[in-house]
Amino acid sequence: MTITINDIADQAVRATRMVAQVRGRMLAPEAVKSPPRFNASQVAALCEIDKNQVTYRLTKGDLPPGQVNASGSRREFTLSEARQWVQAYRSKAARPKGARAMTIAVGNFKGGVSKTTTVMTLAQGLSLRGHRALVVDMDPQGSLTTLFGILPDTEVREEETFTALAAGDEQTIDYAIRKTYWDGIDLVPAAPSLFTCEFLLPSRQMKEPEFEFWNVLNRGLESVRDDYDVIIIDTPPALSYVTVNSFMAAEGLIVPLPPSALDFASSAQFWTLFSDLALQLTGQAGAQKSFEFINVLLSRVDQSDVSAGVVRNWIGATYAEKVLPVEIPKTAVTAASSAEFGTVYDISKYEGNVKTYRRAREAYDRVTELIEQSITEYWAKERV
Numbered sequence: 001m002t003i004t005i006n007d008i009a010d011q012a013v014r015a016t017r018m019v020a021q022v023r024g025r026m027l028a029p030e031a032v033k034s035p036p037r038f039n040a041s042q043v044a045a046l047c048e049i050d051k052n053q054v055t056y057r058l059t060k061g062d063l064p065p066g067q068v069n070a071s072g073s074r075r076e077f078t079l080s081e082a083r084q085w086v087q088a089y090r091s092k093a094a095r096p097k098g099a100r101a102m103t104i105a106v107g108n109f110k111g112g113v114s115k116t117t118t119v120m121t122l123a124q125g126l127s128l129r130g131h132r133a134l135v136v137d138m139d140p141q142g143s144l145t146t147l148f149g150i151l152p153d154t155e156v157r158e159e160e161t162f163t164a165l166a167a168g169d170e171q172t173i174d175y176a177i178r179k180t181y182w183d184g185i186d187l188v189p190a191a192p193s194l195f196t197c198e199f200l201l202p203s204r205q206m207k208e209p210e211f212e213f214w215n216v217l218n219r220g221l222e223s224v225r226d227d228y229d230v231i232i233i234d235t236p237p238a239l240s241y242v243t244v245n246s247f248m249a250a251e252g253l254i255v256p257l258p259p260s261a262l263d264f265a266s267s268a269q270f271w272t273l274f275s276d277l278a279l280q281l282t283g284q285a286g287a288q289k290s291f292e293f294i295n296v297l298l299s300r301v302d303q304s305d306v307s308a309g310v311v312r313n314w315i316g317a318t319y320a321e322k323v324l325p326v327e328i329p330k331t332a333v334t335a336a337s338s339a340e341f342g343t344v345y346d347i348s349k350y351e352g353n354v355k356t357y358r359r360a361r362e363a364y365d366r367v368t369e370l371i372e373q374s375i376t377e378y379w380a381k382e383r384v
């Protein structure tokens with residue numbers, strides 16, 4: 001049987017339609033994602049206080065009271081209400097006046113290592129600590145955009161992505177920022193057409209000698225760095241022009257790395273490729289670049305895999321203090337959640353094993369906590 005390009009195009013249409021249908025079912029009825037809701041104990045945990053303190057504070061009436069069910073036995077808070085509580089109790093963790101957003105890129109040229117999941121959970125985790133995040137989807141696959149319940153193929157136009165900056169049609173990223181279902185997280189979405197940046201950027205460099213193809217996102221973000229506490233960028237699994245832009249815009253870099261021999265080997269190439277390129281840029285173009293932190297995050301760790309222990313040792317020996325002191329377990333929690341286009345933080349009440357959920361949740365919370373520390377240090381240092 002011969003398969004023509006037209007057959008593949010037909011196949012593409014069917015596949016896109018199927019994704020839309022699946023999403024429609026999963027996020028039914030209105031095909032829009034909804035954020036989790038929080039009971040009083042969960043709000044207390046987020047505020048790092050005792051549940052009795054929530055009850056007491058409610059009598060003061062200065063924070064949102066949430067909604068009490070008909071029998072009066074249960075109080076429930078929306079995400080936005082819960083965040084107001086958190087902001088009241090964690091005001092010390094807030095960004096000081098004069099400090100700007102810290103920009104963090106998540107990258108690894110290897111596919112499927114959980115880059116996108118890391119971006120999403122980190123943004124959600126930080127927002128639940130009261131912070132305001134902008135997430136930027138720089139991957140033409142648009143997985144991050146999909147996690148927000150938005151279909152990159154049909155619901156995002158080319159001019160609503162980074163492409164307009166790359167083309168020079170826009171100078172600042174503001175045009176591409178949209179609100180999301182998650183209070184405290186705004187999104188710059190991706191579409192498959194982001195791929196054109198791989199031609200646009202080098203061709204502009206040829207025509208405009210002053211142009212800095214690596215600096216487009218960095219410049220574009222400049223105008224919004226006062227509006228957010230953190231900007232987190234998701235990158236494609238390749239050393240592409242958009243990946244270079246993402247790294248050059250960032251002060252922090254997180255490299256998710258599962259403890260498997262193949263992933264470890266390809267991570268070695270990551271550092272070689274990236275440093276070669278960065279040296280070339282700094283040498284020829286005089287671009288300056290340094291990072292506040294580079295962290296390796298052990299991701300998708302399969303506890304039952306004996307070889308993982310060996311590879312973990314290699315990773316420790318190679319990356320030493322860069323390895324974050326936490327491991328993200330390989331977990332069925334996300335897959336089993338009612339919204340499969342979601343993460344651990346999208347779940348209000350886990351239907352499965354409580355221990356499994358707690359283990360996953362604690363790991364993501366710990367990553368959030370560690371990165372929050374880096375952000376706080378950055379604010380203290382950069383404060384003007």
Ligand SMILES: Nc1ncnc2c1ncn2[C@@H]1O[C@H](COP(=O)(O)OP(=O)(O)OP(=O)(O)O)[C@@H](O)[C@H]1O
Nearest residue numbers: 110111112113114115116117237300328329330331
């Ligand atoms: N801790 C985990 N346990 C189990 N599955 C996970 C975990 N983290 C991520 N996954 C799953 O692994 C797959 C790849 O994750 P993700 O999309 O985050 O990786 P990625 O590095 O962004 O991939 P790509 O290179 O394609 O952009 C997804 O199906 C995701 O749901």
Ligand SMILES: [Mg+2]
Nearest residue numbers: 115116139143
């Ligand atoms: Mg991804």
